[in-house]
Amino acid sequence: MATIVEPTSDFSALPQVGGEVFTAPLQRPQHVADDWLEPRQHDYDSQDDAVWDDLFARQAELLPGRACDAFMAGLDRLDLGRGGVPDFARLSHELGQLTGWSVVPVPMLIPDHVFFWHLANRRFPAGNFIRTRATFDYIQEPDVFHDVFGHVPLLSDPVFADYMQEYGRAGWKAMRHNRLKALGALYWYTVEFGLTRENGQLRIYGAGILSGPREAVFALEGQSPNRIMLDVDRVMRTDYAIDDLQPTYFVIESFADLYHRTVERDFNAIYRELSAGFTYANAAVLESDEVLHRGTQEYHTRGGRGSNAPPA
Numbered sequence: 001m002a003t004i005v006e007p008t009s010d011f012s013a014l015p016q017v018g019g020e021v022f023t024a025p026l027q028r029p030q031h032v033a034d035d036w037l038e039p040r041q042h043d044y045d046s047q048d049d050a051v052w053d054d055l056f057a058r059q060a061e062l063l064p065g066r067a068c069d070a071f072m073a074g075l076d077r078l079d080l081g082r083g084g085v086p087d088f089a090r091l092s093h094e095l096g097q098l099t100g101w102s103v104v105p106v107p108m109l110i111p112d113h114v115f116f117w118h119l120a121n122r123r124f125p126a127g128n129f130i131r132t133r134a135t136f137d138y139i140q141e142p143d144v145f146h147d148v149f150g151h152v153p154l155l156s157d158p159v160f161a162d163y164m165q166e167y168g169r170a171g172w173k174a175m176r177h178n179r180l181k182a183l184g185a186l187y188w189y190t191v192e193f194g195l196t197r198e199n200g201q202l203r204i205y206g207a208g209i210l211s212g213p214r215e216a217v218f219a220l221e222g223q224s225p226n227r228i229m230l231d232v233d234r235v236m237r238t239d240y241a242i243d244d245l246q247p248t249y250f251v252i253e254s255f256a257d258l259y260h261r262t263v264e265r266d267f268n269a270i271y272r273e274l275s276a277g278f279t280y281a282n283a284a285v286l287e288s289d290e291v292l293h294r295g296t297q298e299y300h301t302r303g304g305r306g307s308n309a310p311p312a
């Protein structure tokens with residue numbers, strides 16, 4: 001069982017945690033302190049800026065009519081396409097005026113308790129590096145394009161901004177109950193790979209989908225994946241694929257709906273009922289599911305990433 005000694009309501013200082021709470025131990029680089037914050041943003045050169053611009057142009061062509069309205073509005077309001085990797089000071093200033101959030105550079109994936117702590121304080125940790133041309137189409141580590149293009153526009157939406165802060169606060173409770181995997185699944189199927197509905201049409205709000213070209217089409221239009229209405233208890237019991245397109249996407253009605261279903265739930269009760277591992281495979285369709293589309297799973301049956309299976 002995790003050992004955490006801080007009170008739940010005080011998020012001003014990092015929690016003291018025992019090593020057993022870590023899902024994946026990370027080696028902290030020497031130049032960062034316990035908060036894992038980089039002293040300054042990386043100095044991107046013209047080649048880096050060109051990678052950002054080209055990634056941006058590709059997504060900007062794909063996403064109208066696919067991304068949710070709040071994302072497109074945030075992209076516009078924060079003017080993330082003004083050229084080159086955005087300057088975090090400028091971005092934080094503008095985002096701060098909208099919702100009180102800031103964007104802070106971190107060297108790599110950071111430990112769960114540090115990530116939660118930053119979110120609880122309305123700071124979004126973003127990778128302090130950008131992919132190269134060699135990894136232009138796919139990179140597993142979240143770089144500045146994934147983190148800023150994918151996540152930051154929605155932080156300008158007041159309801160989603162509150163959801164993210166509450167998620168950070170909820171993380172500490174999950175650690176105390178040793179249920180980080182379950183909370184991780186919720187993050188995965190909402191913040192990273194969530195779909196929503198607008199005027200009866202499916203739209204994307206998950207950053208993992210929004211920041212890449214293949215999944216934006218696959219998630220919405222592919223015959224292969226399941227599309228199922230979000231049920232929090234069910235999602236927190238569901239395994240997920242970290243290095244390939246998702247076999248299943250979960251759909252919310254709105255951010256207010258998401259907030260209501262999660263933040264206003266008693267997670268103590270949920271955690272008491274959950275087992276340590278996942279109950280459902282990531283492609284499973286349950287009798288209790290409200291299914292919008294039952295996928296063929298053809299893409300994954302044919303081998304998924306690394307095979308020649310079309311993402312259809």
Ligand SMILES: [Fe+2]
Binds near residue numbers: 142146147208
């Ligand atoms: Fe992400």
